[in-house]
Amino acid sequence: MSDYYYVSSEDIKEKKQSGKLEKGIKRLLIIAAIVFIAQLVWLFGISPFIPFTVIDVHGFAGLNRPEILSLAGVDDNSSYISTNVRDMQKALSNHILVESAIVMKRFPDKLSIFLTPREAAAVTLAKAGSRQVPVYIDRQGVFFKTGNVNETPALPVISGIENPQLNMRLPDALVPLAENLYQMSAASPELLSAISEIRIERKAWDGYDLVLFPVHSSIRVRMENSLTEDVLRYMLVILNVFESEGNKPKEIDFRSGMGSYTVKERSL
Numbered sequence: 001m002s003d004y005y006y007v008s009s010e011d012i013k014e015k016k017q018s019g020k021l022e023k024g025i026k027r028l029l030i031i032a033a034i035v036f037i038a039q040l041v042w043l044f045g046i047s048p049f050i051p052f053t054v055i056d057v058h059g060f061a062g063l064n065r066p067e068i069l070s071l072a073g074v075d076d077n078s079s080y081i082s083t084n085v086r087d088m089q090k091a092l093s094n095h096i097l098v099e100s101a102i103v104m105k106r107f108p109d110k111l112s113i114f115l116t117p118r119e120a121a122a123v124t125l126a127k128a129g130s131r132q133v134p135v136y137i138d139r140q141g142v143f144f145k146t147g148n149v150n151e152t153p154a155l156p157v158i159s160g161i162e163n164p165q166l167n168m169r170l171p172d173a174l175v176p177l178a179e180n181l182y183q184m185s186a187a188s189p190e191l192l193s194a195i196s197e198i199r200i201e202r203k204a205w206d207g208y209d210l211v212l213f214p215v216h217s218s219i220r221v222r223m224e225n226s227l228t229e230d231v232l233r234y235m236l237v238i239l240n241v242f243e244s245e246g247n248k249p250k251e252i253d254f255r256s257g258m259g260s261y262t263v264k265e266r267s268l
Contacts, residue, residue, distance in 0.1 A: 051109075054109065055110075063097055080107060085105060099119075126146070126164045134147040139181075141169050174200065177227060184228075195213065209224065209255065210227055217242075222255060
């Protein structure tokens with residue numbers, strides 16, 4: 001015995017509509033997939049190779065934008081994929097005027113360069129033919145810039161350096177001195193302005209002594225290579241005491257931590 005099913009026209013109509021809906025959904029999914037794949041191809045396959053459209057350079061006076069881009073190796077064809085941030089930072093940091101460099105690339109077409117300039121902590125004098133020119137020393141002990149003899153920067157003068165030249169560096173033992181001078185110039189510039197010169201003298205065996213020449217005293221001060229704000233304040237107090245006395249020493253020795261001196265007897 002056979003079973004017969006009756007299919008109404010409404011059922012046929014609903015099936016046709018359902019089929020059309022499924023086809024429409026499939027088409028939309030296919031189109032969405034194509035668009036998505038195209039975007040991925042553009043985003044990861046094409047745009048990283050497109051030259052940077054935005055390049056931000058944060059430099060400083062003395063090093064302009066074209067020079068910075070040239071040092072970094074950035075040209076019209078530089079792109080996200082072709083740029084090596086580490087190599088770029090190294091190239092920029094090698095410039096004598098640059099203390100540090102930070103390079104950041106932002107996907108897909110932006111590049112940012114941030115440079116920190118060297119700042120002078122002290123100055124020394126170098127011979128240039130028959131004249132002397134100031135050479136600036138930064139907090140890391142690097143001799144990074146020459147100046148003009150007519151310039152009178154409010155910086156401590158360091159002497160006793162043999163044949164100072166650009167791109168030289170203070171001996172490792174003297175780098176803390178440069179850092180301390182930099183900190184004091186920011187925190188207590190009036191203290192440093194009381195010293196006209198700091199002479200470096202090598203010890204017979206190892207290390208260095210510092211000989212300080214005060215502005216308002218004829219008494220020089222000898223100390224270990226450990227000049228700090230507290231030591232400088234104490235030294236100026238002691239000098240004020242000696243300045244009020246008649247028979248003054250030529251030099252006070254602070255290397256033992258306490259000032260010692262010898263006063264010549266007055267001749268009769």
